[in-house]
Amino acid sequence: MRVVLLILLFVSMQLSAQTKSEYGVEVIEDVSTYRGQVEENPNMQLVSLKDQEGIYFDIHYATKNNFVGEIVYPTADAFARKQVAEALQKANSIFAKKGLAIKIFDAYRPYAATVQFYELVEDTTYVASPYSGSRHNRGCAVDLTLVDKETGEDLNMPTSYDHFSEKAHPTFMDLEEEQINNRQLLIEVMESVGFKVYSYEWWHFDFIGWEDYPLMNLSFEELKQSR
Numbered sequence: 001m002r003v004v005l006l007i008l009l010f011v012s013m014q015l016s017a018q019t020k021s022e023y024g025v026e027v028i029e030d031v032s033t034y035r036g037q038v039e040e041n042p043n044m045q046l047v048s049l050k051d052q053e054g055i056y057f058d059i060h061y062a063t064k065n066n067f068v069g070e071i072v073y074p075t076a077d078a079f080a081r082k083q084v085a086e087a088l089q090k091a092n093s094i095f096a097k098k099g100l101a102i103k104i105f106d107a108y109r110p111y112a113a114t115v116q117f118y119e120l121v122e123d124t125t126y127v128a129s130p131y132s133g134s135r136h137n138r139g140c141a142v143d144l145t146l147v148d149k150e151t152g153e154d155l156n157m158p159t160s161y162d163h164f165s166e167k168a169h170p171t172f173m174d175l176e177e178e179q180i181n182n183r184q185l186l187i188e189v190m191e192s193v194g195f196k197v198y199s200y201e202w203w204h205f206d207f208i209g210w211e212d213y214p215l216m217n218l219s220f221e222e223l224k225q226s227r
């Protein structure tokens with residue numbers, strides 16, 4: 001009898017641990033929990049940014065052109081929570097008046113990718129700690145730059161994407177004037193629609209209110225199927 005109780009206790013502990021990652025944070029890992037949350041609050045929906053007009057994409061993690069040097073995402077998709085997507089659309093319409101458009105490098109990132117990055121880098125200045133998770137895992141962060149719509153070229157910014165040095169800090173000033181101005185424009189418009197630039201990366205923006213959204217570990221495929 002005692003053995004049976006112990007087994008039952010063990011099994012129930014395993015079940016209740018299902019949403020806890022090995023780093024001890026709560027992560028949504030199943031489609032039905034996610035669907036339930038969306039039903040309760042439509043803002044929970046992770047919408048495909050690819051459905052939005054006028055936004056450019058260069059999803060580095062779907063290629064080998066990233067700091068990992070490996071393909072991390074099986075498809076070049078970009079998702080964000082409903083309100084985040086709406087704010088991005090608002091920013092893009094402001095940029096459009098200047099002949100510019102936003103170009104997204106990364107948006108929602110499944111939690112498993114954050115764990116992969118951390119285990120590779122083991123420094124949490126430029127990659128998120130799996131103990132807290134990334135705001136990308138909440139569908140509330142975007143990495144992006146600006147494109148000149150006429151030429152299709154990226155604007156001259158302080159560094160390339162995922163350049164890990166102080167040159168990437170939004171306060172770094174030993175740059176060309178054009179780079180400072182372009183970075184300034186990007187930050188000003190993004191912050192006017194509800195984002196906050198990250199102190200170490202000029203390209204990373206957190207949506208204000210990200211705390212209200214859980215960490216997620218659903219794949220792009222699962223998100224597409226649950227639409």
Ligand SMILES: [Zn+2]
Pocket residue numbers: 136141142143203204205
């Ligand atoms: Zn980022």
